[in-house]
Amino acid sequence: MTSPVLLELSAVAKTFGDQVVLAPTDLRIEEGSFVAIVGPSGCGKSTLFNIIAGLLEPDTGAVLLQGRNVIGATGHVGYMLQKDLLVPWRSVEDNITMAAHLTRKVTDADRLEARQIAQKYGLGEFLDHYPKALSGGMRQRVAFMRTLVTHQQLLLLDEPFGALDAQTRLDMQRWLLDVWRESGRTVLFITHDVDESIFLSDRILVMSPRPGRVVADLENPLSRPRDLDVLTDPTFVALKSRIMHLLHGGER
Amino acid sequence: MNRSRLTKVLLPVASFVILLLLWQAVVVLFNVQGYIAPRPLDAIRAVSDNWSLLSPLVTQIVKETVFGFALGALIGVFFGVVMSKIPAVQKLLYPTLVLSQAVPVIVIAFPLAAILGFGSVKPIIAIVVWIVFFPVTVSVIDGLGHVDHDLLNLAKVYGASRWRTFIQIEVPATVSPLFSGLKIGATYAITGAFIGELASPEQVGSTGSSLALYVQHAESNLNSPAVYGITLLMAIIGVAWFLIVAGLEVVSTPWLRRTTRRRWRRRDIATSQGDH
Numbered sequence: 302m303t304s305p306v307l308l309e310l311s312a313v314a315k316t317f318g319d320q321v322v323l324a325p326t327d328l329r330i331e332e333g334s335f336v337a338i339v340g341p342s343g344c345g346k347s348t349l350f351n352i353i354a355g356l357l358e359p360d361t362g363a364v365l366l367q368g369r370n371v372i373g374a375t376g377h378v379g380y381m382l383q384k385d386l387l388v389p390w391r392s393v394e395d396n397i398t399m400a401a402h403l404t405r406k407v408t409d410a411d412r413l414e415a416r417q418i419a420q421k422y423g424l425g426e427f428l429d430h431y432p433k434a435l436s437g438g439m440r441q442r443v444a445f446m447r448t449l450v451t452h453q454q455l456l457l458l459d460e461p462f463g464a465l466d467a468q469t470r471l472d473m474q475r476w477l478l479d480v481w482r483e484s485g486r487t488v489l490f491i492t493h494d495v496d497e498s499i500f501l502s503d504r505i506l507v508m509s510p511r512p513g514r515v516v517a518d519l520e521n522p523l524s525r526p527r528d529l530d531v532l533t534d535p536t537f538v539a540l541k542s543r544i545m546h547l548l549h550g551g552e553r
Numbered sequence: 554m555n556r557s558r559l560t561k562v563l564l565p566v567a568s569f570v571i572l573l574l575l576w577q578a579v580v581v582l583f584n585v586q587g588y589i590a591p592r593p594l595d596a597i598r599a600v601s602d603n604w605s606l607l608s609p610l611v612t613q614i615v616k617e618t619v620f621g622f623a624l625g626a627l628i629g630v631f632f633g634v635v636m637s638k639i640p641a642v643q644k645l646l647y648p649t650l651v652l653s654q655a656v657p658v659i660v661i662a663f664p665l666a667a668i669l670g671f672g673s674v675k676p677i678i679a680i681v682v683w684i685v686f687f688p689v690t691v692s693v694i695d696g697l698g699h700v701d702h703d704l705l706n707l708a709k710v711y712g713a714s715r716w717r718t719f720i721q722i723e724v725p726a727t728v729s730p731l732f733s734g735l736k737i738g739a740t741y742a743i744t745g746a747f748i749g750e751l752a753s754p755e756q757v758g759s760t761g762s763s764l765a766l767y768v769q770h771a772e773s774n775l776n777s778p779a780v781y782g783i784t785l786l787m788a789i790i791g792v793a794w795f796l797i798v799a800g801l802e803v804v805s806t807p808w809l810r811r812t813t814r815r816r817w818r819r820r821d822i823a824t825s826q827g828d829h
């Protein structure tokens with residue numbers, strides 16, 4: 302089952318001043334896959350995302366999305382951060398349709414889609430609420446719905462659950478897996494949480510700092526659908542140990 | 554809720570009444586001479602007894618205040634936006650604007666009146682504008698400068714144009730800071746109008762044709778009840794104008810106090826197929 306390549310980076314490098322933040326990096330992401338990226342703080346994970354999203358231009362290299370060069374362009378990915386970035390003056394519904402508000406006239410179809418998606422994922426009663434009335438988990442959920450309705454095939458999620466408590470985070474991870482399966486999107490997911498990276502992904506990229514580069518590209522053999530039991534599966538534990546050693550050095 | 558609303562109104566009113574009572578007590582207890590400080594009731598009577606004479610003057614200064622405030626707010630917003638969006642303009646103008654405020658208004662009032670024409674309403678409006686625009690400009694620059702950078706980046710990632718980003722994100726994010734500036738401007742606006750009336754007397758007569766001239770006349774006659782009474786009245790007008798602007802703020806920032814969007818802001822979708 303080989304899916305077409307959605308995103309391809311070749312020799313993408315970035316330097317800030319005299320600091321090499323990203324060594325020349327090659328990367329191929331298949332359509333429909335869920336790829337996790339782990340790495341120590343400051344190794345250039347967010348920089349990589351910013352280059353893909355078009356917020357930063359790399360010094361060298363090429364970024365191809367569906368074969369199209371997207372360097373310096375915007376409007377081609379869904380993008381979500383640890384901060385939910387919901388705007389306080391908009392209701393939940395208007396936050397979900399924010400991308401439409403920002404790029405064109407909002408239609409009834411947009412509103413209808415926002416209402417349906419909110420209803421489907423349990424926030425139907427909160428459509429007219431302002432974000433401040435929501436819990437952290439609900440806010441992240443709204444932020445993710447906002448990302449989904451952009452209808453971009455590629456979703457860049459930069460530590461989206463990093464600020465949530467462990468309980469809520471686990472709920473969100475399971476929810477994300479459901480949504481991902483139903484929506485057929487391609488997800489690039491940055492996290493500091495090794496358990497999270499294994500629980501969610503098909504593939505895990507491990508990065509090292511100074512200069513930031515991908516030191517390991519690991520296939521995740523765990524079958525889907527996954528549930529909590531997988532967290533104690535021997536395969537899971539072995540993969541975790543491998544990643545921990547890659548991240549923190551020491552003997553293999 | 555009723556109770557908190559009651560205290561919200563009652564406490565400020567009570568503090569005002571207490572102030573008047575203290576004033577009365579000090580004047581009576583220390584036997585202060587009437588021409589230095591009248592009793593509050595005398596001051597109030599000095600206004601109410603001459604109301605038919607005063608009311609057009611009061612109307613006039615209120616008009617100057619409101620019109621000057623509105624113009625000053627517009628100009629302030631314009632400067633704030635232009636200076637935020639064009640850093641070179643900000644570097645160029647900011648020092649001059651600060652300087653303009655460091656000069657006592659009284660000093661510039663007379664040259665301004667000479668330039669714009671003694672006896673016309675223009676210098677009066679100009680002075681109100683002068684006082685009002687600055688806090689508005691500063692608050693707009695602050696507001697626009699503190700919009701969450703990640704949010705602006707998110708808009709960029711979506712492919713938003715600068716104009717839409719400005720309208721959809723930067724403007725609403727600046728509403729609260731803008732009102733801080735407007736409220737400061739609202740408080741000082743009437744003072745500006747008063748100084749303007751002093752500088753640009755519309756005609757010279759025995760009582761004057763403006764509230765400021767009336768007060769000046771009363772002062773020279775040692776008619777302190779009138780001076781105190783009109784001062785009190787202007788203070789009340791200033792407070793009222795502040796409250797109106799503060800009320801506008803409440804209306805335009807519902808998300809700060811409400812949990813849900815107002816009903817009339819909700820939209821029905823013709824093709825809605827909600828499952829209830």
Ligand SMILES: Nc1ncnc2c1ncn2[C@@H]1O[C@H](COP(=O)(O)OP(=O)(O)OP(=O)(O)O)[C@@H](O)[C@H]1O
Binds near residue numbers: 342346349
């Ligand atoms: N605009 C910038 N100018 C200069 N240096 C930058 C800039 N953006 C990032 N850096 C530097 O690049 C390095 C990588 O930053 P980046 O945000 O990509 O790290 P990260 O892997 O996402 O870290 P974290 O896990 O803490 O989010 C850091 O050392 C950071 O200081």
Ligand SMILES: [Mg+2]
Binds near residue numbers: 347348
């Ligand atoms: Mg980061």
